[in-house]
Structures are given as structure tokens and as C-alpha cells.
Amino acid sequence: MCDTNHSQNIKSKKDGSCNTEDHKKWNRRSFLQAMGLVGGGSMMLANTPLSVSRPSPLSLALSEVENDNILVIVRLQGGNDGFNTIIPVYDYDTYANARPLIKIPPSEFITLNEDFAMPKPMNKLERVWGDGQMKVVHGVGYDDSSLSHFRGSDIYANTNLVEDDRTGFMGRYFNEIYPDFFFNPPASPPSIQIGSIGNLIFRGPQNDFSFAVSSPQRLTQIIENETFYNLNGLANCTYDDKVRFLREATNTTFNYAEVISAAFERSSEYTGGTYLDDSLGRQFRIISRLIRGGLGTKVYLVTLGGFDTHNNQIQRHQTLLNSFSEGLSTFYDDLTAAGWDDKVLTMTTSEFGRRFKENGSLGTDHGTAAPTMFFGSPLNGNGFVGEHPDMSSLTRGGNVIETTDFRQVYATVMKEWLCIDEGTVGKVLLEGSPLESLDLGFNCSGTSSSGLPTDGESLTHIPTYSDNQTFITIISPQTTHIDVELFNAVGQKVATLSNDMLMERAELIINVKEAANTKLSTGPYIYRIKTNSGNFSKSIIIS
Structure with a gap:
């Protein structure tokens, strides 16, 4: 419970007393880690770890938005190769010359239009495209792209291109306009991460208010027995302050675990098809049941890892794309059968793309721009948005130049899907002026804005x-x-x-x-x- 430099300062707890001067300065996150708790409140559901954000600024604000829209973010972790995902048929010779050993041959195309194709492992998305439920935004990235996994992931989460900001753009936004989430939690968790934890998107300026319980079995017992940690009898000292904080935070997650389990049990397994029994398939299966069970969560983040394809890319990448295609198509079949498909928008994100030219190991190295894919009936038709990067005009490092600022993608989703007012979106994304929305087929016209409390001109x-x-x-x-x-x-x-x-x-x-x-x-x-x-x-x- 204490570090070796200060252990002598802690009195015995046998007599119920404690030293009010012990550990004057302690870091709650370090304390949670020492207790076996890490970022992202967690439980086991359908044999899959599920992380629950303690009410974050993002969570509370999204829970107040006056519509039923749900956003699912699929994180393609490792840096997805966009050129072998959306194949530039319109200039196939340039593409093939840059990738003589890892190119996708025409015999393996799924044609999207005369200019672009997908590889055959994504065949389950051919029907999604044909049904008008898929759009692709070309060349998403930012100037002077970081080629680091860690820095790249952080930039896509916090939108800060200048400083190493440890906040997320959504958490930063809601911390400004609804910061009293600590003592006014919503009835259900408005943001949930499955498959990965600790992403900066949901982090506010001061703290990461999510954590993971090290023993899911213990959490399940507490859900079943409806028991919580006792907060009575704790003294006014640092030691008990730590205990109080730990118990309060844990009790909050227990409450959410109960709500999540109830929503899961209110829905039944999808019988119109079968999810793949892999990581992404299990994640999609869980969030479908939570959505159909009326949980009320506004944002889900799921993760498919393994996209850092420096070598043997063809087999590895196509296996991942097949997992993504199978999981996504079954997910929307499931939602459609239950009448939820028009309320759920899915988008992909990755920390960067891959280099245009292949390397010497039958793979690709860290690159810059990559396509962002959107799915769902709210798109009102298939198509491509923006301009594809010029494959003949490369940087000195051999990378293409981005054609769509990733913050413009975020701004569009926030304004036109989550219905957050334009001025606030610009502030949150660290842009002095509003970002123009992309034409993704949906908008908030005629829909009220979030109605969230703001200071306005009154104070x-x-x-x-x-x-x-x-x-x-x-x-x-x-x-x-x-x-x-x-x-x-x-x-x-x-x-x-x-x-x-x-x-x-x-x-x-x-x-x-x-x-x-x-x-x-x-x-x-x-x-x-x-x-x-x-x-x-x-x-x-x-x-």
C-alpha cells in the first residue's frame, strides 16, 4: 500500500487510527495500478473482457443528446495498409510497380466502381456496399504525420498536433461543458471500450476516470449478490482517503456492471447468422446484444489488432480484413433483424497508414494517410468522399500526402451524427474556426442540438x-x-x-x-x- 521511503509513517490500523500526515502526495492512478487495477473499468461478459468508463465528460454529454444515435468506432490497431484495403484501380500500374510482390491482382478484386476495389477476403462487405451502407473517405491524415504507434494513436485521440496532450478530444469537450460527472453519474455507461483499454479519446484534462478490476470473477459475484464495498468508518486521513477513493470508484463500476448485465440478458443471441468465434466477432456480438437490450450507451470502441504488417503482409493482412468483413457484416445483419440498423453508425480508425512502396520483407513500413471507412444505413448510399492521394507525388520518406484532415472526419461525426453544435466542436478539436462537414449522407438538420448546459453569457x-x-x-x-x-x-x-x-x-x-x-x-x-x-x-x- 505504500512506497519504501514512507512506509514508516503509516500507523497501525488495529486501533482504528491513522497518520494524517502520511503520504501527503499520492498519485491515484499509481495507487490503482498497485492494487491490481488499470485503466478501463472491466468485467467479463460472454467470455470477453469489457471495459466500462466511469462517467466521463464524454459519457455524460452523449447521454444527454436528444436522439438515439449510436457510434461504433472500430480501431484497426497497428496501422492499417489502406492501399491493399481500398485498391486504386484507376492507376493500377503505379500501384503495382510500387508493390510488385504484395499487390492485389485483378483476379482478387471485388469491384466497388471503375476506380476502386476491395480484396476478396472482404467479400462479406460486397453486399454491404451494394445495399448502400458503406462509404470511404480518402486520404485521411495530418501534416508531418508521426510514424510512431504511441504518438500516432495519441494524436488521433487528442487531435493535438503540437504538444503531447494527455487528454482526448471528446473527454476534453465534455469536461468543459459538463464537468460535474463525478457526483452526477448517468443511469447507464454512455461509453464502453471492448478489447482494449486506456485510449485517450475518453480522458478528461485531469484524470482518467476509468479502471479495470483485476478479478472479473469477483465482479460477477458482486453483481449476483448485489453487494458493495462499505464506505462507513473511514477516517479523515490519506490512507483512508485512498481506500475511500478505491471503494467509491469500484462501487461505481459494480453499478454499471449490473446495468450492463441486465441489458445483455434482456436480449437474445442472434439466430439469423453466426459471428466468427474470434476477437472482433465476440466484440461485435456483445455490443449488438447491449444495443438491442436497450442499454443506452452512445459510443462503443472495439479493437482489432495486428495491422503492423512489416513482413509477410499478404496472408496476415488478408486474414485481418476477413475478420473485419465477417464481423461487420454479421453485426449489421443482426441490427437490421432487430430494427436497430438506422441508429448505428460505424467508422474505422487507425494510428496511421502504411508506406506506399513495399519493403524488403514482403511487407510495408509505417506510413501516413489511409482511408476511413463508414458503415450503416444512415449513410443513405455508397460512395467515396474526398480525393485519393497522388501516388506519383511522394514525400522524401516515400509516403503519400494526406488529402483529408482527420479532424474534419471527427467534426462531421460530432456535428452531423452526435448533433453537437459547431462552435463547441471547433473548440474541442483545437481549431480556431469551424471545420467544414464532409458529405457522408446524414445530418442533424431539423434535429435539436445536444441541449447540454453551457455557461453562455450569464456568468x-x-x-x-x-x-x-x-x-x-x-x-x-x-x-x-x-x-x-x-x-x-x-x-x-x-x-x-x-x-x-x-x-x-x-x-x-x-x-x-x-x-x-x-x-x-x-x-x-x-x-x-x-x-x-x-x-x-x-x-x-x-x-
Whole structure:
């Protein structure tokens, strides 16, 4: 429970006492890891590990969106080779000359139109294309693409091309407009990851609020017995603060596990076909049952790994594409039979594409741009979006130049499918001006925007940091009663910072540590401002 430098500071717990000075500074994420807990709340469902986000800013905001639209993100982990996925038939000679040993021959084509084809292992998607439920966005990427798996994955999650930002674009967005998710969790988990954990997309500015239980069997017992960890009798000290945090977070996941299991049991197995008994097939099978069981989750992230094809690419890549094709087509057959297909949009993502020219090991090295594929009846027809990269104009590293900014893809999905207002989307994606939507066949015209609470023009509140102190500056356009409360990371109220009248246009500056009138541990907090015109919240850090 403690590191070797400070173990002597912890008193015996036999007498119920504890040292209030022990471990003044402790990292909750490190603590969770030490206890066998890692990023992504997890349970076993249908013999597949399933990660549940504790209510993140993304989760809460998506749960408030006034439509039933669901987004499924399929992560092709490792860097998918777009040229052998969507074959550029229109300039086949250039393609074949760059890949003499790993090219897809015309005899192996599934023709999409006169310019592009798919390889035969993707044959199950031929009908999806023919039914008008597949579109491809060409050349998705960004300038000066990172060729690192880790950095590339982070950039696609956080959209920050300049700094190593440890937040995700969706988590960052919802942390701004609905940061009080700690103490106001939704009834069901609006975001779920299956097959991989720890992706930055759902991470807010201060913390990753998801974790994995190391023993799924123990979690199953708790679901069945409806028992939770006891929070009574914990003292006001660092040791018990750790225990309290751990139990609160774990109880939250237990609640979600119960809800997830109930949704799973409300639906039945798909009888119109058979999912492949592989990783992706099991993931699709689970989320189909959760969707059909009315779980209410807005975003799912599933993962198919193995796309880092530096050698022996042909067999490896085609096996992966076959798994993807089988899983995706069965998933939509399943949804269609249950009448859910018009509510579910699926898109692919990968940390980068592959180099245009093959290497000396019958494979391809890390590259730049790659196509993003979309699936579902909301697309209202098949087709291609954007311009295919020029295969005759390569960078010095032998890569094609992207033709579609990946942030434009995200912006389109957020604005036109999840129905989030344009100004907020631009801010979240770190763009000063709004990004133009791609024509993917769906839009939010006539659909109300998210209706999420925003500060608007009614109040200005800005946290600032100086000389190891945290300040909150508040300005109201009108005279109002103001109540400022401070909450810790598990949603417990720790202090009232202000309870007074604020005159019109007057500036109120609160020194958080002084106003709290109690000892505050180092770490993330949330303040909530209550006024006559509404409530406002934001995350802060106490150092």
C-alpha cells in the first residue's frame, strides 16, 4: 500500500487510527495500478473482457443528446495498409510497380466502381456496399504525420498536433461543458471500450476516470449478490482517503456492471447468422446484444489488432480484413433483424497508414494517410468522399500526402451524427474556426442540438494558478446570490468557498485553499457555482 521511503509513517490500523500526515502526495492512478487495477473499468461478459468508463465528460454529454444515435468506432490497431484495403484501380500500374510482390491482382478484386476495389477476403462487405451502407473517405491524415504507434494513436485521440496532450478530444469537450460527472453519474455507461483499454479519446484534462478490476470473477459475484464495498468508518486521513477513493470508484463500476448485465440478458443471441468465434466477432456480438437490450450507451470502441504488417503482409493482412468483413457484416445483419440498423453508425480508425512502396520483407513500413471507412444505413448510399492521394507525388520518406484532415472526419461525426453544435466542436478539436462537414449522407438538420448546459453569457468563471495557489475569478452580468462549493474526485463535497451576494459586474476572486477553511490534498477537484440563473462547474487542480 505504500512506497519504501514512507512506509514508516503509516500507523497501525488495529486501533482504528491513522497518520494524517502520511503520504501527503499520492498519485491515484499509481495507487490503482498497485492494487491490481488499470485503466478501463472491466468485467467479463460472454467470455470477453469489457471495459466500462466511469462517467466521463464524454459519457455524460452523449447521454444527454436528444436522439438515439449510436457510434461504433472500430480501431484497426497497428496501422492499417489502406492501399491493399481500398485498391486504386484507376492507376493500377503505379500501384503495382510500387508493390510488385504484395499487390492485389485483378483476379482478387471485388469491384466497388471503375476506380476502386476491395480484396476478396472482404467479400462479406460486397453486399454491404451494394445495399448502400458503406462509404470511404480518402486520404485521411495530418501534416508531418508521426510514424510512431504511441504518438500516432495519441494524436488521433487528442487531435493535438503540437504538444503531447494527455487528454482526448471528446473527454476534453465534455469536461468543459459538463464537468460535474463525478457526483452526477448517468443511469447507464454512455461509453464502453471492448478489447482494449486506456485510449485517450475518453480522458478528461485531469484524470482518467476509468479502471479495470483485476478479478472479473469477483465482479460477477458482486453483481449476483448485489453487494458493495462499505464506505462507513473511514477516517479523515490519506490512507483512508485512498481506500475511500478505491471503494467509491469500484462501487461505481459494480453499478454499471449490473446495468450492463441486465441489458445483455434482456436480449437474445442472434439466430439469423453466426459471428466468427474470434476477437472482433465476440466484440461485435456483445455490443449488438447491449444495443438491442436497450442499454443506452452512445459510443462503443472495439479493437482489432495486428495491422503492423512489416513482413509477410499478404496472408496476415488478408486474414485481418476477413475478420473485419465477417464481423461487420454479421453485426449489421443482426441490427437490421432487430430494427436497430438506422441508429448505428460505424467508422474505422487507425494510428496511421502504411508506406506506399513495399519493403524488403514482403511487407510495408509505417506510413501516413489511409482511408476511413463508414458503415450503416444512415449513410443513405455508397460512395467515396474526398480525393485519393497522388501516388506519383511522394514525400522524401516515400509516403503519400494526406488529402483529408482527420479532424474534419471527427467534426462531421460530432456535428452531423452526435448533433453537437459547431462552435463547441471547433473548440474541442483545437481549431480556431469551424471545420467544414464532409458529405457522408446524414445530418442533424431539423434535429435539436445536444441541449447540454453551457455557461453562455450569464456568468464568467475562470480558474487561474499562481505561487502554488489556485484562484477562481467570477464575474456576473447581473446582481445575484452566489454559492460556490468544492468537490473532490469521487464527488464528495469538501468545502463551501463562497455564499454571498455578487453585485452586477463585480469581480469575485476566491483563493481556494484559504476559502476552503480545511486541509486540501493535492490533486483534482471540481467547483460548482450555484446562482439565480443556473449552475456552472469546472475542474481545477490543487497543488
